[in-house]
Amino acid sequence: MTEGLLQYLENFLTDQRKNRIEAILANRTRRVTLVLEDLVDPHNASACLRSAEACGIQDVHIVENRHNFQVKTGVSMGSARWLTIRRYRSELLGAADQSPMATLPILDSLAESNDATTRCLSDLREKGYRIYATSPHENSIELPELDPSVPAAIVFGSEKDGISGTARQMADQCLRIPMYGFTESYNISVSAAITLYDVTMRMRNSTYNWHLSDKEKEELRLLWVRQSLRRSEFLEKQFRREQNASTHTMDD
Amino acid sequence: MTEGLLQYLENFLTDQRKNRIEAILANRTRRVTLVLEDLVDPHNASACLRSAEACGIQDVHIVENRHNFQVKTGVSMGSARWLTIRRYRSELLGAADQSPMATLPILDSLAESNDATTRCLSDLREKGYRIYATSPHENSIELPELDPSVPAAIVFGSEKDGISGTARQMADQCLRIPMYGFTESYNISVSAAITLYDVTMRMRNSTYNWHLSDKEKEELRLLWVRQSLRRSEFLEKQFRREQNASTHTMDD
Secondary structure, three states, X not given: OHHHHHHHHHOOOOHHHHHHHHHHHHOOEOXXXXXXXXXXXXXXXXXXXXXXHXXXXXXXXXXXXXXXXXXXXXXXXXXXXXXXXXXXXXXXXOOOOOOOOOXXXXXXXXXXXXXXXXXXXXXXXXXXXXXXXXXXXXXXEEHHHOOOOOOEEEEEOEOOOEOOXXXXXXXXXXXXXXXXXXXXXXXXXXXXXXXXXXXXXXXXXXXXXXXXXXXXXXXXXXXXXHHHOOOHHHHHHHHHHHHHHHHHHHHO | OHHHHHHHHHOOOOHHHHHHHHHHHHOOEOOEEEEEEOOOOHHHHHHHHHHHHHOOEOEEEEEEOOOOOOOOHHHHOOHHHHOEEEEEEOHHHOOOOOOOOOOOOXXXXXXXXXXXXXXXXXXXXXXXXXEEXXXXXXXXXXXXXXXXXXXXXXXXXXXXXXXXXXXXXXXXXEEEOOOOOOOOOOOHHHHHHHHHXXXXXXXXXXXXXXXXOHHHHHHHHHHHHHHHOOOHHHHHHHHHHHHHHHHHHHHO
16 A cells, blocks of 8 residues: 555656656665754754755664754755654643743753653663763763764764753763864764764765665655655555545446 | 074963964864865854864865955864964955955856856966865765875865866866765765764874875964964064064173
């Protein structure tokens, strides 16, 4: 049924678009994933999504302990709709569908609760990722030392405070970008871009199998075909009607 | 006299600061330089300066054909004061000291005048730089192909229009960052950061002599010591007074 649907929907795409989807699928990876913990500035958050997508990374994890994650479409350039984004929200923040501009006051007794971080990083560890917390901490390794043969989840923290204590404790390693000037830090979106570019390029030049499985490709192909069509929902309904009609005819 | 002044001023610095200056001098390079052509957004411009400085690049060239270059201190993190910045201004823009927020209307007949670009890139070519214009142009090389054995001047164009036709024509090569997703471009400050990081890291790992000469180090050392002192001007005056006094005493 899904395959029939995919073929049906692909009729409405140009060959150029279909080829583009295949080329991007061939370069897509889940071996590197981005974790954004409590980013405040929608400009930064959006630039991070755009960089991840451009680097061929499929999965982004959004951790919201204190701040609602917000995207600026003009900056993300629509990259979010091609990504698989998982959100981990603290109970402090309440339901996900509240006003996108709201940030809740932090109750003193819960100020150190980073429950969303704990859930996110536990999930990632279970899936086999090595967790890197980006921090200029003295025990950190430098970016060129990051081993691209192991699946990597790279955590970037909030603009002001950096990664949380919870993320630092749960991480396998701290990671920093080598810097050679008086400037002691990069903007978060610049850090993320340099890191993701460097890691994925070294991964691509390695002999490790960083590609998606056929099953993963299949699922994404349908998702991306849907995203490529303006009238995707309408076309799907039409497809299902035709399917039902032909089933009924066969029954007759 | 300059050496005496340096020694005098260094008395007012902590050992930690002096060591830091030496460490940064040892990692500084003029073999890679950044050219920013007609950047409009002060946020981007500032982030580019910050990245160049953090990568250990000393020279930045600012080309202003249509737009006055503006820096946001909160974003550049004061990086500008450690850099050697050269500005090339179009005659269209008038004197450099006009209102920082002003942008002049472009006269139709002069709309294609990129005289500041021409002067800047001619200067750089004369100094032995190979000129790279960043552009997703079909004849461009990809970033990993850029040869770090040749001094490189890398030009980034305006946010909206990219590099000018003049820059493209004058460049030795067009350069692009490999991208693997649906996203077709990076934000300018992200592009600059990825490019400068990648090129300087490969340069550092090469056997080429990318270091400053002793003379260059000497000049920068004095500049940076001055920048590190709040009362630098006052201290210099005091030094010169003392010098004059001792000279007169010796004359007596």
